[in-house]
Amino acid sequence: MSEPVMIPCPHCNGLNRIPADRLGDQPKCGRCKEQVLPGTAFKLTQGEYASQIKGDLPLLVDVWAEWCGPCKSFAPTFEQAAAQLSGRCRLAKLDSEANPQLSAQLGIRSIPSLILFKNGREVARQSGAMPLQQLIAWLGSQGI
Numbered sequence: 001m002s003e004p005v006m007i008p009c010p011h012c013n014g015l016n017r018i019p020a021d022r023l024g025d026q027p028k029c030g031r032c033k034e035q036v037l038p039g040t041a042f043k044l045t046q047g048e049y050a051s052q053i054k055g056d057l058p059l060l061v062d063v064w065a066e067w068c069g070p071c072k073s074f075a076p077t078f079e080q081a082a083a084q085l086s087g088r089c090r091l092a093k094l095d096s097e098a099n100p101q102l103s104a105q106l107g108i109r110s111i112p113s114l115i116l117f118k119n120g121r122e123v124a125r126q127s128g129a130m131p132l133q134q135l136i137a138w139l140g141s142q143g144i
Helices: 021-026 047-054 069-084 098-107 132-141
Strands: 004-008 015-019 043-044 059-064 092-096 114-118 121-127
Touching: 004 047, 015 021, 043 047, 043 098, 047 098, 059 069, 069 132, 098 114
Parallel strands: 043 092, 059 092
Antiparallel strands: 004 015, 059 114, 114 121
């Protein structure tokens, strides 16, 4: 049995202890019974932010807006990355228009912006859309 990894549920924010060697087994939340690692990007809001940046698995947040053309064109790439990185990194989307206070708190000046969190702290930031291979390479340079 491997060391457990603490991961917040993207549905109910409940913290789950999952053996690291079981991350690929589609673990379910102990509280709400939904998938903890769905393999897709989940919606992040102001109310969920503090809970979701915690945990042992890194969280990559895409800050976007509905009116932003580059944000819309980057969305499928971000979803592809979510599927490829399942079990190694969680991906979330933060609508800057719907969450202006959090966007200001994070110091968002341009969108799309990517913010990588590890253990509750921001460790990297990248502005602008990029192709999937470049995104995966950037995350690789961050140890993911």
